[in-house]
Amino acid sequence: MTRPRSKTLSRMTPALLLAPGVLLFFAVIVLSALRTFWISMHSWDGFGEMSWIGVANYVELWHDPQFWMSLRNNVIWLVVFLLAPVLGLGIALLVNQKIKGMRLAKSLFFMPLVLAAVTVGVIFTWFYDPTFGLLAIAAEAIGAAPPALLSSERYVTFAVVLAALWPQVAFCMVLFLAGLNNLDDEIIGAGRVDNARGWMMLRHIILPQLRQVAFIALAISMIGALRSFDIIAVMTSGGPFGSSTVLAYQMYEESLFSYRFGYGAALATVLFVIMMVFIVWYLASLLKDERG
Secondary structure (H helix, E strand, C coil): CHHHHHHHHHHHHHHHHHHHHHHHHHHHHHHHHHHHHHCCCCCCCCCCCCECCCCCCHHHHHHHHHHHHHHHHHHHHHHCHHHHHHHHHHHHHCCCCCCCCCHHHHHHHHHHHCCCCCHHHHHHHHHCCCCCHHHHHHHHHCCCCCHHHCCCCCHEEEEEEEHHHHHHHHHHEEEEEEHHHHHHHHHHHHHCCCCCCCHHHHHHHHHHHHHHHHHHHEEEEHHHCCCCCCCHHHHCCCCCCCCCCCHHHHHHHHCCCCCCCCHHHHHHHHHHHHHHHHHHHHHHHHHHHHCC
């Protein structure tokens, strides 16, 4: 009688260990997503009773120029954030060299990672300031007019996303440094025996061993680009004239300032669907890699 019980207990142990996390996931993520979708089918100011309007919020989204502007800005964030893994890998390869002073350089490159996004936003707001910022000082040094990037509808999104890229590159650098410290010395030694040096060593020996790390860095950078919010709130508040707004910030404005929680929930649902595409791609690629 003891053996069947022990076998049953051993089979139930994984399920019991996973149960708290699964329950929390369904309570916080799944139920919240379903509730958000339900709210998006209503007109609601957040206080009174909800009024059923069906897909009217989504029809309004389709015809809303601000929605398309926010979606365009999210695409810009995605494209620019694709540079983070590349730059992070380059810096990691640089600071991983055994050269005097590289520990100090590594610390300086790591510094943005420990700064809060609000702090990064304030620093770059000063940097971009056309009256006393470092960018204005550099422009005046070469005889050019100081650019007011945060007041330009054309360039403000690029200015903000470059500010957000700074700590993201530092994060990718840390990931690649961890990967470089776990390289297989035997494979590297075999490559040296075959006279692999420089670019050949990097391309055929180093990079293949960093493939999983690069995949994680890419996925996290893409998700980070889609959920951008705090640095926009600090630097521009979505301005000027909504030209730097992204979906997350538009959802926040529509819900808390315009008291249109149904419309904000529709924006949240669209953003959730877009993020789910990347998450499903990430999990599918991860499972494929594990099976391979």
